[in-house]
Amino acid sequence: MKKSQKLKLGLFLSVVCLSASAVAETNTAEKAAKPAHGEYIDWRLLSVSHRQDSKTLRAILGNETAINAARSEKTKPWPDGSILAKVVWKESTHPNWPQAIIPGEFAAAEAMIKDSKKYAATGGWGFAHWVGEKLVMHEEAKAKECFACHVPMKDNDYVYTFNALK
Numbered sequence: 001m002k003k004s005q006k007l008k009l010g011l012f013l014s015v016v017c018l019s020a021s022a023v024a025e026t027n028t029a030e031k032a033a034k035p036a037h038g039e040y041i042d043w044r045l046l047s048v049s050h051r052q053d054s055k056t057l058r059a060i061l062g063n064e065t066a067i068n069a070a071r072s073e074k075t076k077p078w079p080d081g082s083i084l085a086k087v088v089w090k091e092s093t094h095p096n097w098p099q100a101i102i103p104g105e106f107a108a109a110e111a112m113i114k115d116s117k118k119y120a121a122t123g124g125w126g127f128a129h130w131v132g133e134k135l136v137m138h139e140e141a142k143a144k145e146c147f148a149c150h151v152p153m154k155d156n157d158y159v160y161t162f163n164a165l166k
C-alpha cells in the first residue's frame with residue numbers, strides 16, 4: 001500500500017469510529033432523557049388537569065381497586081388498596097398545531113395509597129412518588145406537607161379529583 005493510500009484508509013477508519021461513538025453517545029443520552037415509568041402506565045384514567053401557575057399538565061389514574069370504586073361511585077371513603085397516581089408533564093405546544101397544549105418533558109409521578117389503618121394519621125392515605133419504576137413512600141414530614149394541602153377536600157376523602165368519565 002502506498003503511503004497516501006495508508007493515510008486515506010487511516011482517515012476513513014477514524015471517521016467511521018468517530019461517527020460510531022457519536023451514535024452510541026446519542027443513544028445513551030436519549031435513554032437517560034426518557035423516564036422509566038411505574039406500573040401506573042397500564043392504569044385507567046380518572047381525570048386530567050392543567051395547572052396554569054406551574055404550566056403543567058396532569059393525568060390522574062387509578063389502579064384496579066380505585067377505578068372499580070370510582071365506576072360504582074363508592075369513593076366516600078375510597079376502599080383500602082386504592083392507589084391514585086398523578087402523572088405530571090411540563091406543558092408544550094404541538095409542533096404542527098401550536099394552539100394545542102400537549103405534554104412536554106416528564107416532571108413527576110406522585111401517588112396516594114389508601115390504607116385506613118396504616119396511614120390513619122394522614123386521613124388514611126399514604127403519600128408516595130415513583131422514582132423510575134419504583135414506588136417510594138415520602139418521609140413523614142413530607143407526607144404531612146402533602147396531606148395538609150389535601151385537607152380542604154376532607155368531605156371528598158381528601159381527594160381533589162372528580163371522576164371525569166362518569
Ligand code: HEC
Nearest residue numbers: 049058084085086110111112127128145146149159160161
Ligand atoms: C399546594 C397544595 C398541594 C400539595 C402540597 C400537594 N398536593 Fe396533591 N393535589 C393538589 C391539587 C390541587 C390536586 C388536584 C389538581 C391537580 O394537581 O391535578 C392534587 C392532586 C393529587 C393527586 C391526585 C388525587 C387527588 O387528590 O386529586 C395525588 C395522587 C396527589 N395530589 C399527591 C400528592 C403528593 C404525594 C403530595 C406531596 C408530595 C401532594 N399531592 C402535595 C394539591 C396539593
